[in-house]
Amino acid sequence: MPAGLMERVTPTRVPDTVDVERMRADRLARVRANMAAAGLDALVLIGNTNVVYATGVSWPLGDPGRSNFEQPVAVVLADDDWPHLFTPLADVTGLPDDHVHGPVYLDLDEGVRHFERQLAGLVPAGGSIGVDEWTFAMAREATSIFADGAPRDGGKAITRAKAVKTPDEVAGLRQALRITEQAIAAVQAQLAPGMRQVELTATFLRAVFDAGADANTLDPIWQVMPASIGDGPWTTHGDLACPLLTTERELQRGDVLWVDTSITCGGFHSDFGRTWIVGDEPSDRQRRQFDTWRNIMDAVLDVTRAGATHTELTSAARGVVGGDVPWMTHFYLGHGLGIDAAEMPFVGSDLGEQFDSSHTLEAGMVLVLEPLVWDDGAAGYRAEEVVLITEDGWEPMTDYSYEPF
Numbered sequence: 001m002p003a004g005l006m007e008r009v010t011p012t013r014v015p016d017t018v019d020v021e022r023m024r025a026d027r028l029a030r031v032r033a034n035m036a037a038a039g040l041d042a043l044v045l046i047g048n049t050n051v052v053y054a055t056g057v058s059w060p061l062g063d064p065g066r067s068n069f070e071q072p073v074a075v076v077l078a079d080d081d082w083p084h085l086f087t088p089l090a091d092v093t094g095l096p097d098d099h100v101h102g103p104v105y106l107d108l109d110e111g112v113r114h115f116e117r118q119l120a121g122l123v124p125a126g127g128s129i130g131v132d133e134w135t136f137a138m139a140r141e142a143t144s145i146f147a148d149g150a151p152r153d154g155g156k157a158i159t160r161a162k163a164v165k166t167p168d169e170v171a172g173l174r175q176a177l178r179i180t181e182q183a184i185a186a187v188q189a190q191l192a193p194g195m196r197q198v199e200l201t202a203t204f205l206r207a208v209f210d211a212g213a214d215a216n217t218l219d220p221i222w223q224v225m226p227a228s229i230g231d232g233p234w235t236t237h238g239d240l241a242c243p244l245l246t247t248e249r250e251l252q253r254g255d256v257l258w259v260d261t262s263i264t265c266g267g268f269h270s271d272f273g274r275t276w277i278v279g280d281e282p283s284d285r286q287r288r289q290f291d292t293w294r295n296i297m298d299a300v301l302d303v304t305r306a307g308a309t310h311t312e313l314t315s316a317a318r319g320v321v322g323g324d325v326p327w328m329t330h331f332y333l334g335h336g337l338g339i340d341a342a343e344m345p346f347v348g349s350d351l352g353e354q355f356d357s358s359h360t361l362e363a364g365m366v367l368v369l370e371p372l373v374w375d376d377g378a379a380g381y382r383a384e385e386v387v388l389i390t391e392d393g394w395e396p397m398t399d400y401s402y403e404p405f
Contacts, residue, residue, distance in 0.1 A: 014170045018266060023168035024056035024094065027161065028076070028083060034157035035078055041127035043154045044119070045074040046106060049339045050132050050158045055083050056094050058267060073104050073115070075122055084122060086115070106134075112141040119145065130154025163336055163344045164364040170388060172268040173337060173366055174397060176213075177386060180263055180270040181400045183207035188403070193253040193279040197222045197246045208263050217262035217269055217341050219246055225256045225379040239329045253279040256286075256379040262341045269341040271368045273384030277404055289373045289381040290405040296320045296371040297385060300333070304387065304394045306363040310347040310356035317348070317371055326371045328382070334369040337386060342368075365389040366397060381405075 031054055035043050045051050048059050051074040059072050075084040082096055088103040101118065105111030112135075123129060129145075130152040131138075142150055165173070186207045187200050201220050208216070221243040226232065233241040243260060251257070255278040262271050275290075282290065299316040314333055317326050325348075327333040333348030345365060348356065361367070367387050374380035386397040 014167050014174070016171065018168045018172045018175075020056070020168075021094075023166055023172075026166045026168070027053055027056070028081075030161035030164075031076055031158060032078060034160050035076065035130070035154075038130065038152070038154070038157055039128055040130040040152060040154060040157065041078050042119075042123045042129045043076040043157055044129060044131045044151070045076065045154075045158060046071070046134065047132050047158075048072065050074070050162075051085070052267060053158065053162055053339050055085050057085060057087070057089075057092055059089075070103065073106065075119065077122060086118070107137055109137050109140060112137045112145065116141065116145045128152055130157060132158055159344055162338055162340070164362050165338060165366055165388075166364070169268070169338060170364075170366065170397075172266050173270070176263060176265040176268045176270040177272075177398050179208055179211040179213055179265055180261065180272050181398060182211060183263075184259070184261070184272055184274075184400065188276065191251075191257075191276060191278060193251055195251050195278075196248050197251070198248055201246050204261065213263045213265050214267070215264040217264050218260075220261040221259065222246060222251075223258045223260075224249070224251070225258055227256075227379050228376050229374075230376075235330075237330065242328070251278045258382055260384075267339060269337060269339070271337055271341065271384060271386060272398075272400070273370055273382060274400070274402065275381045275383055275405075282405055283378070285375065285378045286381070287405060289375050289378065290402070292321070293326075293371060293373045293381045293383065296326050296373070297369065300369055300371070301385075301387070301394060304361065304367070304369075304389065306361055306389055306391045308361050310345065310359050310361075311353065313369075314348040314356055321373075326373060328370070328372050331370075333371060334367050337366045337368050361389045363389055363391045367394075 045054055048071060051072045052059050054074050054076050070088045073086040082099045084099045085095055086101045086104045092100050104115040106115060132155045183204045187203050190203060200222050204220050205216055223242055223244050229240050235241050242258060257276040257278055259276060260273045262269055296317050299320050300313050303312045303316045317333055318324060327348055330350055332346050336343040336345050345359060345361060367389060368384050370384040372380060372382040383402060387394040388397055
């Protein structure tokens with residue numbers, strides 16, 4: 001971590017290990033409290049990580065499971081201490097037997113009609129039902145499933161619960177981040193001209209799985225950046241394309257490497273980003289890029305605390321560079337981290353200024369900040385800092401170095 005960033009740390013009590021049962025109970029209590037505030041008698045959850053959050057039952061496919069008919073569905077009731085789970089998995093643990101049901105297929109009309117009968121046995125007639133998302137088949141059958149022909153928006157009930165972490169969730173995130181950084185250290189130790197990108201990936205994956213990772217969330221990115229945007233490659237919007245797929249390309253001395261990766265451990269995601277120079281020291285121009293990046297990060301962290309609006313963070317970042325936007329186009333200055341690799345809060349996204357000004361940080365949120373400095377002709381510098389939001393500031397979740405800068 002750059003000098004100066006440790007000066008504004010507020011310690012938070014976090015357990016060394018995750019108490020799974022306590023975490024499960026805390027999560028469900030948060031969801032039900034949000035349901036009560038929204039006047040919901042039942043909440044139907046279809047998003048895979050939303051189901052995992054509410055039930056505590058692991059789903060191995062994660063988000064890609066949405067492309068598959070075999071997906072879990074959860075129903076949380078306002079007056080029930082346990083969620084109901086509809087799942088194709090046979091070895092579910094942690095829930096009462098009478099709360100575990102066979103699969104439902106909500107992408108099919110007949111599957112929705114079957115689920116309607118199941119739901120009628122759980123929710124009293126006239127009950128207010130919310131859903132986090134719904135399928136085309138659900139839309140076609142809406143008048144039979146929902147009394148007024150449309151469900152209530154239940155997405156906020158689960159999104160708000162996920163955004164603020166319990167102490168056990170913070171402990172789980174720290175473990176995922178720790179495993180990632182240990183593996184990254186092994187990769188950086190062997191970084192040299194002549195190495196292939198796929199060899200870096202092999203080292204990283206071997207290390208994270210040996211250390212206990214459950215899954216590789218995204219293919220590790222070791223992208224060689226062009227000196228100028230004009231060198232391409234570009235997106236359809238004309239922006240510099242990042243990320244690109246890892247290849248057999250051999251790294252050359254002086255290559256500017258943007259590193260980004262994420263794993264899953266115990267249901268928690270990590271996130272890591274740095275800029276490396278292959279086989280060489282940064283030039284004076286590149287060091288000035290890093291100094292600007294550090295000034296941006298310092299300015300953002302100066303205003304990072306519970307109660308700060310997203311706009312306060314984006315304004316601080318832009319103030320360092322004369323009003324320009326120092327983060328990747330069509331991405332964001334920062335995003336949440338937890339059971340999803342990117343989740344609320346989203347700071348500086350394409351949702352715009354009205355969104356940023358109307359949303360505030362809360363104590364317990366975990367935020368990934370990822371400003372970017374581009375100096376056309378000398379590529380750019382990009383790195384990520386993961387912090388835990390506290391009542392009067394923040395504390396770091398990671399301590400990996402910024403070598404060679």
